[in-house]
Amino acid sequence: MSADMPAASRGSLTVVGLGPGDPALRTPAVTEALDAATDIIGYRTYIDLAGPFAPEQRVHASDNRMELDRARHAFDLAATGARVVMVSSGDPGVFAMAAAVMEALDHPEDPAWHQVQLSVLPGVTAAQAASALAGAPLGHDFCVLSLSDNLKPWAEIELRLALMCEADLVLALYNPRSKARPEQFRRAVALIRGRRAPETIVVLGRDIARPGEQLTVTTLADLDPDQVDMRTVVIVGSSRTKRIERPDGGCWVYTPRHY
Amino acid sequence: MSADMPAASRGSLTVVGLGPGDPALRTPAVTEALDAATDIIGYRTYIDLAGPFAPEQRVHASDNRMELDRARHAFDLAATGARVVMVSSGDPGVFAMAAAVMEALDHPEDPAWHQVQLSVLPGVTAAQAASALAGAPLGHDFCVLSLSDNLKPWAEIELRLALMCEADLVLALYNPRSKARPEQFRRAVALIRGRRAPETIVVLGRDIARPGEQLTVTTLADLDPDQVDMRTVVIVGSSRTKRIERPDGGCWVYTPRHY
Numbered sequence: 320m321s322a323d324m325p326a327a328s329r330g331s332l333t334v335v336g337l338g339p340g341d342p343a344l345r346t347p348a349v350t351e352a353l354d355a356a357t358d359i360i361g362y363r364t365y366i367d368l369a370g371p372f373a374p375e376q377r378v379h380a381s382d383n384r385m386e387l388d389r390a391r392h393a394f395d396l397a398a399t400g401a402r403v404v405m406v407s408s409g410d411p412g413v414f415a416m417a418a419a420v421m422e423a424l425d426h427p428e429d430p431a432w433h434q435v436q437l438s439v440l441p442g443v444t445a446a447q448a449a450s451a452l453a454g455a456p457l458g459h460d461f462c463v464l465s466l467s468d469n470l471k472p473w474a475e476i477e478l479r480l481a482l483m484c485e486a487d488l489v490l491a492l493y494n495p496r497s498k499a500r501p502e503q504f505r506r507a508v509a510l511i512r513g514r515r516a517p518e519t520i521v522v523l524g525r526d527i528a529r530p531g532e533q534l535t536v537t538t539l540a541d542l543d544p545d546q547v548d549m550r551t552v553v554i555v556g557s558s559r560t561k562r563i564e565r566p567d568g569g570c571w572v573y574t575p576r577h578y
Numbered sequence: 579m580s581a582d583m584p585a586a587s588r589g590s591l592t593v594v595g596l597g598p599g600d601p602a603l604r605t606p607a608v609t610e611a612l613d614a615a616t617d618i619i620g621y622r623t624y625i626d627l628a629g630p631f632a633p634e635q636r637v638h639a640s641d642n643r644m645e646l647d648r649a650r651h652a653f654d655l656a657a658t659g660a661r662v663v664m665v666s667s668g669d670p671g672v673f674a675m676a677a678a679v680m681e682a683l684d685h686p687e688d689p690a691w692h693q694v695q696l697s698v699l700p701g702v703t704a705a706q707a708a709s710a711l712a713g714a715p716l717g718h719d720f721c722v723l724s725l726s727d728n729l730k731p732w733a734e735i736e737l738r739l740a741l742m743c744e745a746d747l748v749l750a751l752y753n754p755r756s757k758a759r760p761e762q763f764r765r766a767v768a769l770i771r772g773r774r775a776p777e778t779i780v781v782l783g784r785d786i787a788r789p790g791e792q793l794t795v796t797t798l799a800d801l802d803p804d805q806v807d808m809r810t811v812v813i814v815g816s817s818r819t820k821r822i823e824r825p826d827g828g829c830w831v832y833t834p835r836h837y
Binding site: 338341342343344345346347348351386410411412413414417418419420421422424425433434437438439440441442443444447448450451452454455456457458459460461462463464465470471478479482483485486487488561563565566571573574575576577 | 597600601602603604605606607610645669670671672673676677678679680681683684692693696697698699700701702703706707709710711713714715716717718719720721722723724729730737738741742744745746747820822824825830832833834835836
Protein backbone atom coordinates (compact mmCIF):
# COMPACT_ATOMS: atom_id res chain seq x y z
CA MET A 320 0.00 0.00 0.00
CA SER A 321 1.63 3.29 -1.02
CA ALA A 322 1.60 6.06 1.58
CA ASP A 323 -0.24 8.58 -0.60
CA MET A 324 -3.15 6.32 -1.44
CA PRO A 325 -5.80 5.72 1.22
CA ALA A 326 -6.88 2.08 1.52
CA ALA A 327 -10.55 2.80 0.86
CA SER A 328 -9.90 4.11 -2.64
CA ARG A 329 -7.89 1.09 -3.81
CA GLY A 330 -9.85 -1.82 -5.12
CA SER A 331 -8.36 -5.16 -5.95
CA LEU A 332 -8.47 -7.60 -8.83
CA THR A 333 -7.51 -11.20 -8.08
CA VAL A 334 -7.33 -13.56 -11.03
CA VAL A 335 -7.90 -17.07 -9.69
CA GLY A 336 -7.63 -20.60 -11.03
CA LEU A 337 -10.43 -22.88 -9.88
CA GLY A 338 -8.47 -25.99 -10.82
CA PRO A 339 -10.00 -28.62 -13.08
CA GLY A 340 -13.41 -28.65 -11.36
CA ASP A 341 -13.63 -30.67 -8.15
CA PRO A 342 -13.36 -28.22 -5.20
CA ALA A 343 -10.96 -30.72 -3.55
CA LEU A 344 -8.43 -29.65 -6.20
CA ARG A 345 -8.91 -25.91 -5.60
CA THR A 346 -6.36 -24.13 -3.40
CA PRO A 347 -7.43 -22.55 -0.10
CA ALA A 348 -5.99 -19.23 -1.34
CA VAL A 349 -8.54 -19.22 -4.16
CA THR A 350 -11.42 -20.20 -1.88
CA GLU A 351 -10.47 -17.40 0.49
CA ALA A 352 -10.34 -14.86 -2.35
CA LEU A 353 -13.78 -15.96 -3.55
CA ASP A 354 -15.20 -15.66 -0.03
CA ALA A 355 -13.83 -12.11 0.35
CA ALA A 356 -14.95 -10.86 -3.07
CA THR A 357 -17.53 -8.12 -3.49
CA ASP A 358 -17.71 -8.90 -7.22
CA ILE A 359 -17.09 -12.12 -9.11
CA ILE A 360 -16.61 -11.95 -12.84
CA GLY A 361 -16.10 -14.68 -15.42
CA TYR A 362 -17.41 -16.99 -18.06
CA ARG A 363 -20.78 -18.39 -16.96
CA THR A 364 -19.59 -22.02 -16.80
CA TYR A 365 -16.72 -21.12 -14.46
CA ILE A 366 -18.94 -18.89 -12.31
CA ASP A 367 -21.16 -21.95 -11.84
CA LEU A 368 -18.10 -24.04 -10.87
CA ALA A 369 -16.97 -21.37 -8.38
CA GLY A 370 -20.32 -20.72 -6.66
CA PRO A 371 -22.63 -20.58 -4.85
CA PHE A 372 -22.11 -17.03 -3.61
CA ALA A 373 -23.61 -14.97 -0.80
CA PRO A 374 -26.57 -12.72 -1.68
CA GLU A 375 -24.49 -9.57 -1.17
CA GLN A 376 -21.81 -10.70 -3.63
CA ARG A 377 -22.35 -9.35 -7.14
CA VAL A 378 -21.91 -11.89 -9.92
CA HIS A 379 -21.04 -10.79 -13.46
CA ALA A 380 -21.32 -13.75 -15.83
CA SER A 381 -20.32 -13.34 -19.46
CA ASP A 382 -19.83 -15.16 -22.71
CA ASN A 383 -16.61 -17.14 -23.18
CA ARG A 384 -15.32 -15.18 -26.17
CA MET A 385 -15.14 -11.74 -24.59
CA GLU A 386 -11.93 -12.17 -22.59
CA LEU A 387 -10.55 -8.69 -23.15
CA ASP A 388 -13.89 -6.96 -22.50
CA ARG A 389 -14.25 -9.00 -19.33
CA ALA A 390 -10.77 -7.96 -18.19
CA ARG A 391 -11.55 -4.27 -18.82
CA HIS A 392 -14.81 -4.58 -16.93
CA ALA A 393 -12.94 -6.14 -14.00
CA PHE A 394 -10.46 -3.23 -13.88
CA ASP A 395 -13.31 -0.69 -14.08
CA LEU A 396 -15.04 -2.33 -11.11
CA ALA A 397 -11.84 -2.62 -9.10
CA ALA A 398 -10.89 0.98 -9.84
CA THR A 399 -14.05 2.08 -8.01
CA GLY A 400 -12.87 0.23 -4.88
CA ALA A 401 -14.48 -3.18 -5.37
CA ARG A 402 -12.75 -6.44 -4.40
CA VAL A 403 -13.07 -8.20 -7.73
CA VAL A 404 -12.27 -11.85 -8.36
CA MET A 405 -11.91 -13.01 -11.95
CA VAL A 406 -12.45 -16.76 -12.26
CA SER A 407 -10.69 -19.10 -14.70
CA SER A 408 -10.81 -22.85 -14.76
CA GLY A 409 -7.50 -24.63 -14.30
CA ASP A 410 -4.60 -22.22 -13.90
CA PRO A 411 -5.35 -18.64 -14.96
CA GLY A 412 -1.80 -18.45 -16.32
CA VAL A 413 -2.22 -21.36 -18.76
CA PHE A 414 -4.40 -20.42 -21.76
CA ALA A 415 -6.75 -18.56 -19.46
CA MET A 416 -7.58 -15.13 -18.09
CA ALA A 417 -4.27 -13.90 -16.61
CA ALA A 418 -2.81 -13.01 -20.03
CA ALA A 419 -6.03 -11.19 -21.04
CA VAL A 420 -5.93 -9.20 -17.80
CA MET A 421 -2.30 -8.23 -18.47
CA GLU A 422 -3.20 -7.23 -22.04
CA ALA A 423 -5.91 -4.94 -20.69
CA LEU A 424 -3.51 -3.39 -18.20
CA ASP A 425 -0.92 -2.90 -20.94
CA HIS A 426 -3.43 -0.66 -22.77
CA PRO A 427 -5.37 0.88 -19.89
CA GLU A 428 -8.52 2.81 -20.70
CA ASP A 429 -8.19 4.58 -17.36
CA PRO A 430 -4.94 5.39 -15.50
CA ALA A 431 -6.72 4.33 -12.30
CA TRP A 432 -6.33 0.69 -13.43
CA HIS A 433 -2.69 0.93 -12.42
CA GLN A 434 -3.76 1.71 -8.83
CA VAL A 435 -5.72 -1.54 -8.55
CA GLN A 436 -4.09 -4.18 -6.32
CA LEU A 437 -3.63 -6.91 -8.90
CA SER A 438 -2.71 -10.50 -8.12
CA VAL A 439 -2.85 -13.90 -9.80
CA LEU A 440 -3.48 -17.13 -7.87
CA PRO A 441 -2.35 -20.29 -9.64
CA GLY A 442 -4.31 -23.53 -9.91
CA VAL A 443 -4.04 -27.09 -11.16
CA THR A 444 -4.47 -27.04 -14.93
CA ALA A 445 -6.25 -29.66 -17.08
CA ALA A 446 -3.08 -31.38 -18.31
CA GLN A 447 -1.90 -31.91 -14.72
CA ALA A 448 -5.23 -33.36 -13.64
CA ALA A 449 -5.34 -35.73 -16.62
CA SER A 450 -1.70 -36.66 -16.09
CA ALA A 451 -2.29 -37.49 -12.40
CA LEU A 452 -5.24 -39.70 -13.27
CA ALA A 453 -3.23 -41.50 -15.97
CA GLY A 454 -0.07 -41.90 -13.86
CA ALA A 455 2.83 -39.68 -14.90
CA PRO A 456 2.82 -39.05 -18.67
CA LEU A 457 4.30 -35.57 -18.05
CA GLY A 458 7.05 -37.09 -15.90
CA HIS A 459 9.78 -35.82 -18.21
CA ASP A 460 10.26 -32.81 -20.52
CA PHE A 461 7.02 -31.67 -22.12
CA CYS A 462 5.38 -28.77 -23.93
CA VAL A 463 1.96 -27.17 -23.62
CA LEU A 464 0.44 -25.94 -26.87
CA SER A 465 -2.93 -24.51 -27.79
CA LEU A 466 -4.29 -25.77 -31.12
CA SER A 467 -6.73 -22.88 -31.41
CA ASP A 468 -5.98 -20.60 -34.34
CA ASN A 469 -8.37 -17.90 -33.14
CA LEU A 470 -5.36 -15.85 -32.07
CA LYS A 471 -2.37 -17.36 -33.92
CA PRO A 472 -1.88 -18.57 -37.49
CA TRP A 473 -2.34 -22.27 -38.16
CA ALA A 474 1.03 -22.41 -39.96
CA GLU A 475 2.70 -21.41 -36.70
CA ILE A 476 0.88 -24.19 -34.85
CA GLU A 477 2.06 -26.76 -37.41
CA LEU A 478 5.63 -25.48 -37.21
CA ARG A 479 5.63 -25.77 -33.42
CA LEU A 480 4.15 -29.27 -33.51
CA ALA A 481 6.81 -30.39 -35.97
CA LEU A 482 9.64 -28.98 -33.86
CA MET A 483 8.23 -30.51 -30.66
CA CYS A 484 8.03 -33.88 -32.37
CA GLU A 485 11.65 -33.49 -33.46
CA ALA A 486 12.58 -32.69 -29.84
CA ASP A 487 10.75 -35.87 -28.75
CA LEU A 488 8.85 -33.97 -26.06
CA VAL A 489 5.57 -35.14 -24.61
CA LEU A 490 2.85 -32.86 -26.03
CA ALA A 491 -0.02 -31.50 -23.93
CA LEU A 492 -2.53 -30.06 -26.39
CA TYR A 493 -5.22 -27.60 -25.25
CA ASN A 494 -8.24 -26.40 -27.24
CA PRO A 495 -7.70 -29.31 -29.64
CA ARG A 496 -10.91 -29.01 -31.60
CA SER A 497 -14.03 -26.93 -31.82
CA LYS A 498 -17.19 -27.18 -33.88
CA ALA A 499 -15.98 -24.22 -35.90
CA ARG A 500 -12.74 -25.98 -36.93
CA PRO A 501 -13.21 -29.77 -36.87
CA GLU A 502 -10.62 -30.40 -39.59
CA GLN A 503 -7.65 -28.83 -37.84
CA PHE A 504 -7.28 -31.50 -35.20
CA ARG A 505 -7.22 -34.10 -37.99
CA ARG A 506 -4.43 -32.14 -39.64
CA ALA A 507 -2.51 -31.94 -36.36
CA VAL A 508 -2.88 -35.69 -35.84
CA ALA A 509 -1.76 -36.38 -39.42
CA LEU A 510 1.31 -34.21 -38.85
CA ILE A 511 2.19 -36.03 -35.61
CA ARG A 512 1.56 -39.45 -37.22
CA GLY A 513 4.16 -38.56 -39.83
CA ARG A 514 6.73 -37.98 -37.08
CA ARG A 515 5.96 -40.42 -34.25
CA ALA A 516 5.55 -44.20 -34.18
CA PRO A 517 2.02 -45.66 -34.53
CA GLU A 518 2.28 -47.23 -31.06
CA THR A 519 2.96 -43.84 -29.40
CA ILE A 520 0.71 -43.59 -26.36
CA VAL A 521 -2.04 -40.95 -26.39
CA VAL A 522 -4.06 -39.94 -23.31
CA LEU A 523 -7.38 -38.14 -23.71
CA GLY A 524 -8.75 -36.41 -20.62
CA ARG A 525 -12.30 -35.10 -20.94
CA ASP A 526 -14.00 -33.21 -18.11
CA ILE A 527 -11.39 -34.49 -15.65
CA ALA A 528 -12.46 -33.85 -12.03
CA ARG A 529 -15.96 -32.89 -13.26
CA PRO A 530 -19.13 -34.93 -13.59
CA GLY A 531 -18.82 -37.41 -16.46
CA GLU A 532 -15.00 -37.50 -16.27
CA GLN A 533 -13.50 -39.70 -19.00
CA LEU A 534 -9.90 -40.82 -19.29
CA THR A 535 -8.96 -42.71 -22.44
CA VAL A 536 -5.60 -44.31 -23.17
CA THR A 537 -5.04 -45.15 -26.81
CA THR A 538 -2.26 -45.02 -29.41
CA LEU A 539 -1.48 -42.60 -32.19
CA ALA A 540 -2.56 -45.25 -34.72
CA ASP A 541 -5.89 -45.93 -33.00
CA LEU A 542 -6.74 -42.33 -32.07
CA ASP A 543 -10.04 -41.30 -33.63
CA PRO A 544 -10.12 -37.50 -33.92
CA ASP A 545 -13.88 -37.64 -33.30
CA GLN A 546 -13.14 -38.80 -29.71
CA VAL A 547 -11.80 -35.32 -29.06
CA ASP A 548 -13.66 -32.07 -28.47
CA MET A 549 -13.02 -28.66 -26.90
CA ARG A 550 -13.42 -30.11 -23.39
CA THR A 551 -10.63 -32.64 -23.96
CA VAL A 552 -6.96 -32.23 -23.18
CA VAL A 553 -4.78 -34.44 -25.37
CA ILE A 554 -1.44 -35.78 -24.15
CA VAL A 555 0.74 -37.36 -26.84
CA GLY A 556 3.58 -39.40 -25.40
CA SER A 557 7.23 -39.19 -26.44
CA SER A 558 9.09 -42.19 -27.86
CA ARG A 559 9.78 -43.22 -24.25
CA THR A 560 6.31 -42.96 -22.76
CA LYS A 561 5.20 -46.39 -21.51
CA ARG A 562 2.15 -48.17 -20.19
CA ILE A 563 1.85 -50.56 -17.24
CA GLU A 564 -1.07 -52.97 -17.27
CA ARG A 565 -3.22 -52.95 -14.14
CA PRO A 566 -4.80 -56.05 -12.65
CA ASP A 567 -8.22 -54.37 -12.97
CA GLY A 568 -7.80 -54.26 -16.75
CA GLY A 569 -6.85 -50.59 -17.02
CA CYS A 570 -3.36 -49.23 -17.31
CA TRP A 571 -0.98 -46.59 -15.99
CA VAL A 572 0.94 -44.33 -18.33
CA TYR A 573 4.29 -42.74 -17.51
CA THR A 574 7.29 -41.12 -19.10
CA PRO A 575 10.49 -42.34 -17.43
CA ARG A 576 12.82 -39.75 -15.97
CA HIS A 577 15.94 -41.33 -17.46
CA TYR A 578 17.34 -42.22 -20.83
CA MET B 579 -12.16 -52.61 -4.69
CA SER B 580 -12.20 -56.04 -6.31
CA ALA B 581 -14.64 -58.58 -4.85
CA ASP B 582 -12.00 -61.19 -4.00
CA MET B 583 -9.78 -58.86 -2.00
CA PRO B 584 -10.89 -57.92 1.52
CA ALA B 585 -10.43 -54.24 2.28
CA ALA B 586 -8.11 -54.83 5.23
CA SER B 587 -5.45 -56.51 3.11
CA ARG B 588 -5.23 -53.70 0.56
CA GLY B 589 -3.05 -50.78 1.45
CA SER B 590 -2.86 -47.58 -0.50
CA LEU B 591 -0.15 -45.36 -1.91
CA THR B 592 -1.10 -41.76 -2.67
CA VAL B 593 1.53 -39.63 -4.37
CA VAL B 594 0.77 -36.02 -3.50
CA GLY B 595 1.98 -32.61 -4.62
CA LEU B 596 2.38 -30.12 -1.77
CA GLY B 597 2.43 -27.19 -4.18
CA PRO B 598 5.25 -24.65 -4.06
CA GLY B 599 5.32 -24.34 -0.25
CA ASP B 600 2.67 -22.08 1.28
CA PRO B 601 -0.17 -24.32 2.57
CA ALA B 602 -2.64 -21.81 1.03
CA LEU B 603 -1.52 -23.19 -2.35
CA ARG B 604 -1.99 -26.85 -1.36
CA THR B 605 -5.19 -28.57 -2.48
CA PRO B 606 -7.69 -29.87 0.11
CA ALA B 607 -7.41 -33.33 -1.49
CA VAL B 608 -3.72 -33.42 -0.54
CA THR B 609 -4.36 -32.15 2.99
CA GLU B 610 -7.04 -34.82 3.45
CA ALA B 611 -4.69 -37.56 2.21
CA LEU B 612 -1.98 -36.40 4.61
CA ASP B 613 -4.44 -36.38 7.52
CA ALA B 614 -5.56 -39.94 6.73
CA ALA B 615 -2.08 -41.40 6.23
CA THR B 616 -0.63 -44.03 8.53
CA ASP B 617 2.79 -43.53 6.92
CA ILE B 618 4.32 -40.47 5.25
CA ILE B 619 7.39 -40.95 3.12
CA GLY B 620 9.55 -38.46 1.25
CA TYR B 621 12.59 -36.28 1.02
CA ARG B 622 13.24 -34.65 4.41
CA THR B 623 12.70 -31.06 3.17
CA TYR B 624 9.26 -31.94 1.78
CA ILE B 625 8.29 -33.89 4.89
CA ASP B 626 9.05 -30.71 6.85
CA LEU B 627 6.85 -28.69 4.44
CA ALA B 628 4.02 -31.22 4.80
CA GLY B 629 4.01 -31.58 8.60
CA PRO B 630 3.50 -31.48 11.48
CA PHE B 631 2.02 -34.95 11.87
CA ALA B 632 0.15 -36.73 14.65
CA PRO B 633 2.20 -38.92 17.03
CA GLU B 634 0.65 -42.12 15.66
CA GLN B 635 1.61 -41.28 12.06
CA ARG B 636 4.90 -42.85 11.02
CA VAL B 637 7.27 -40.55 9.15
CA HIS B 638 9.95 -41.96 6.83
CA ALA B 639 12.29 -39.17 5.76
CA SER B 640 15.01 -39.89 3.24
CA ASP B 641 17.74 -38.34 1.17
CA ASN B 642 16.75 -36.55 -2.05
CA ARG B 643 18.73 -38.78 -4.40
CA MET B 644 17.09 -42.09 -3.60
CA GLU B 645 13.83 -41.66 -5.54
CA LEU B 646 13.53 -45.23 -6.76
CA ASP B 647 14.43 -46.76 -3.40
CA ARG B 648 11.89 -44.47 -1.76
CA ALA B 649 9.21 -45.58 -4.23
CA ARG B 650 9.98 -49.25 -3.56
CA HIS B 651 9.85 -48.67 0.18
CA ALA B 652 6.45 -46.99 -0.24
CA PHE B 653 5.06 -49.98 -2.16
CA ASP B 654 6.44 -52.40 0.44
CA LEU B 655 4.70 -50.48 3.23
CA ALA B 656 1.42 -50.18 1.30
CA ALA B 657 1.49 -53.86 0.39
CA THR B 658 1.28 -54.69 4.10
CA GLY B 659 -1.95 -52.68 4.38
CA ALA B 660 -0.60 -49.22 5.33
CA ARG B 661 -2.12 -45.99 4.01
CA VAL B 662 1.06 -44.47 2.62
CA VAL B 663 1.40 -40.92 1.36
CA MET B 664 4.45 -40.04 -0.70
CA VAL B 665 5.15 -36.30 -0.65
CA SER B 666 6.57 -34.23 -3.49
CA SER B 667 6.86 -30.50 -3.70
CA GLY B 668 4.99 -28.83 -6.54
CA ASP B 669 3.18 -31.33 -8.75
CA PRO B 670 4.32 -34.96 -8.31
CA GLY B 671 3.84 -35.38 -12.07
CA VAL B 672 6.33 -32.65 -13.03
CA PHE B 673 9.97 -33.71 -12.42
CA ALA B 674 8.94 -35.29 -9.15
CA MET B 675 7.96 -38.58 -7.53
CA ALA B 676 5.06 -39.83 -9.69
CA ALA B 677 7.36 -41.04 -12.48
CA ALA B 678 9.67 -42.78 -9.98
CA VAL B 679 6.67 -44.54 -8.42
CA MET B 680 5.54 -45.70 -11.86
CA GLU B 681 9.06 -46.93 -12.65
CA ALA B 682 9.04 -48.98 -9.45
CA LEU B 683 5.64 -50.45 -10.30
CA ASP B 684 6.82 -51.26 -13.84
CA HIS B 685 9.53 -53.50 -12.31
CA PRO B 686 7.82 -54.75 -9.15
CA GLU B 687 9.92 -56.60 -6.58
CA ASP B 688 6.73 -58.13 -5.21
CA PRO B 689 3.53 -58.95 -7.16
CA ALA B 690 1.58 -57.57 -4.17
CA TRP B 691 2.56 -54.06 -5.31
CA HIS B 692 -0.05 -54.37 -8.05
CA GLN B 693 -2.75 -54.83 -5.38
CA VAL B 694 -1.95 -51.49 -3.76
CA GLN B 695 -4.56 -48.77 -4.37
CA LEU B 696 -2.38 -46.26 -6.16
CA SER B 697 -3.34 -42.67 -6.90
CA VAL B 698 -1.63 -39.40 -7.79
CA LEU B 699 -2.89 -36.02 -6.57
CA PRO B 700 -1.70 -33.04 -8.62
CA GLY B 701 -0.42 -29.75 -7.25
CA VAL B 702 0.72 -26.31 -8.32
CA THR B 703 4.25 -26.61 -9.67
CA ALA B 704 7.09 -24.08 -9.28
CA ALA B 705 6.77 -22.59 -12.78
CA GLN B 706 3.08 -21.86 -12.20
CA ALA B 707 3.74 -20.19 -8.86
CA ALA B 708 6.52 -18.04 -10.33
CA SER B 709 4.39 -17.23 -13.36
CA ALA B 710 1.45 -16.12 -11.20
CA LEU B 711 3.69 -13.84 -9.15
CA ALA B 712 5.22 -12.33 -12.31
CA GLY B 713 1.89 -11.93 -14.16
CA ALA B 714 1.37 -14.33 -17.05
CA PRO B 715 4.68 -15.23 -18.73
CA LEU B 716 3.29 -18.73 -19.51
CA GLY B 717 0.17 -17.17 -21.06
CA HIS B 718 0.89 -18.72 -24.44
CA ASP B 719 2.59 -21.91 -25.72
CA PHE B 720 5.46 -23.02 -23.49
CA CYS B 721 7.65 -25.96 -22.65
CA VAL B 722 8.93 -27.40 -19.41
CA LEU B 723 12.46 -28.75 -19.44
CA SER B 724 14.79 -30.13 -16.78
CA LEU B 725 18.42 -29.06 -17.20
CA SER B 726 19.70 -31.85 -14.97
CA ASP B 727 21.82 -34.38 -16.82
CA ASN B 728 21.76 -36.88 -13.95
CA LEU B 729 19.32 -38.97 -15.98
CA LYS B 730 19.65 -37.75 -19.57
CA PRO B 731 22.63 -36.82 -21.73
CA TRP B 732 23.60 -33.15 -21.91
CA ALA B 733 23.64 -33.29 -25.74
CA GLU B 734 19.92 -34.14 -25.64
CA ILE B 735 19.26 -31.14 -23.41
CA GLU B 736 21.09 -28.82 -25.80
CA LEU B 737 19.20 -30.23 -28.78
CA ARG B 738 15.88 -29.69 -27.04
CA LEU B 739 16.79 -26.15 -26.03
CA ALA B 740 17.75 -25.32 -29.62
CA LEU B 741 14.44 -26.67 -30.97
CA MET B 742 12.45 -24.84 -28.28
CA CYS B 743 14.17 -21.62 -29.27
CA GLU B 744 13.41 -22.26 -32.95
CA ALA B 745 9.74 -22.83 -32.05
CA ASP B 746 9.77 -19.50 -30.15
CA LEU B 747 8.20 -21.13 -27.09
CA VAL B 748 8.48 -19.70 -23.61
CA LEU B 749 10.89 -21.95 -21.68
CA ALA B 750 10.32 -23.02 -18.08
CA LEU B 751 13.62 -24.52 -16.89
CA TYR B 752 13.75 -26.77 -13.83
CA ASN B 753 16.86 -27.97 -11.96
CA PRO B 754 18.85 -25.30 -13.77
CA ARG B 755 22.06 -25.56 -11.82
CA SER B 756 23.63 -27.53 -9.00
CA LYS B 757 26.93 -27.28 -7.18
CA ALA B 758 28.01 -30.45 -8.96
CA ARG B 759 27.50 -28.92 -12.43
CA PRO B 760 27.83 -25.12 -12.27
CA GLU B 761 29.05 -24.80 -15.87
CA GLN B 762 26.05 -26.36 -17.57
CA PHE B 763 23.67 -23.52 -16.87
CA ARG B 764 26.22 -21.15 -18.39
CA ARG B 765 26.30 -23.33 -21.49
CA ALA B 766 22.50 -23.38 -21.66
CA VAL B 767 22.39 -19.59 -21.36
CA ALA B 768 25.04 -19.22 -24.06
CA LEU B 769 23.03 -21.46 -26.35
CA ILE B 770 19.83 -19.47 -25.76
CA ARG B 771 21.70 -16.15 -26.20
CA GLY B 772 22.74 -17.33 -29.64
CA ARG B 773 19.10 -17.83 -30.57
CA ARG B 774 17.06 -15.17 -28.78
CA ALA B 775 17.36 -11.37 -28.67
CA PRO B 776 19.38 -9.79 -25.81
CA GLU B 777 16.25 -7.98 -24.57
CA THR B 778 14.31 -11.26 -24.15
CA ILE B 779 12.66 -11.19 -20.73
CA VAL B 780 13.85 -13.69 -18.13
CA VAL B 781 12.04 -14.38 -14.84
CA LEU B 782 13.84 -16.07 -11.95
CA GLY B 783 11.69 -17.50 -9.21
CA ARG B 784 13.57 -18.66 -6.12
CA ASP B 785 11.77 -20.27 -3.17
CA ILE B 786 8.44 -18.92 -4.44
CA ALA B 787 5.70 -19.26 -1.78
CA ARG B 788 8.37 -20.15 0.81
CA PRO B 789 10.23 -18.01 3.33
CA GLY B 790 12.72 -15.76 1.54
CA GLU B 791 10.78 -15.82 -1.76
CA GLN B 792 12.60 -13.89 -4.50
CA LEU B 793 11.24 -12.96 -7.90
CA THR B 794 13.68 -11.33 -10.32
CA VAL B 795 12.81 -9.95 -13.74
CA THR B 796 15.80 -9.41 -15.99
CA THR B 797 16.80 -9.86 -19.61
CA LEU B 798 18.80 -12.50 -21.42
CA ALA B 799 21.65 -9.99 -21.83
CA ASP B 800 21.71 -9.05 -18.15
CA LEU B 801 21.13 -12.52 -16.70
CA ASP B 802 23.98 -13.52 -14.43
CA PRO B 803 24.12 -17.33 -14.21
CA ASP B 804 25.32 -16.96 -10.62
CA GLN B 805 21.88 -15.58 -9.70
CA VAL B 806 20.51 -19.07 -10.32
CA ASP B 807 20.71 -22.20 -8.17
CA MET B 808 18.87 -25.50 -7.77
CA ARG B 809 16.03 -23.79 -5.90
CA THR B 810 15.36 -21.42 -8.81
CA VAL B 811 12.92 -21.94 -11.66
CA VAL B 812 13.95 -19.99 -14.75
CA ILE B 813 11.37 -18.71 -17.24
CA VAL B 814 12.80 -17.43 -20.51
CA GLY B 815 10.29 -15.42 -22.53
CA SER B 816 9.51 -15.87 -26.21
CA SER B 817 10.02 -13.06 -28.73
CA ARG B 818 6.55 -11.80 -27.75
CA THR B 819 6.85 -11.80 -23.97
CA LYS B 820 6.42 -8.23 -22.67
CA ARG B 821 6.74 -6.23 -19.50
CA ILE B 822 4.38 -3.62 -18.05
CA GLU B 823 5.88 -1.10 -15.66
CA ARG B 824 4.12 -0.82 -12.29
CA PRO B 825 3.66 2.45 -10.43
CA ASP B 826 5.47 0.90 -7.43
CA GLY B 827 8.61 0.52 -9.54
CA GLY B 828 8.26 -3.19 -10.26
CA CYS B 829 6.81 -4.72 -13.38
CA TRP B 830 4.42 -7.36 -14.66
CA VAL B 831 5.49 -9.87 -17.30
CA TYR B 832 3.14 -11.53 -19.76
CA THR B 833 3.08 -13.40 -23.02
CA PRO B 834 0.17 -12.21 -25.19
CA ARG B 835 -2.32 -14.78 -26.38
CA HIS B 836 -2.36 -13.48 -29.93
CA TYR B 837 0.01 -12.90 -32.78
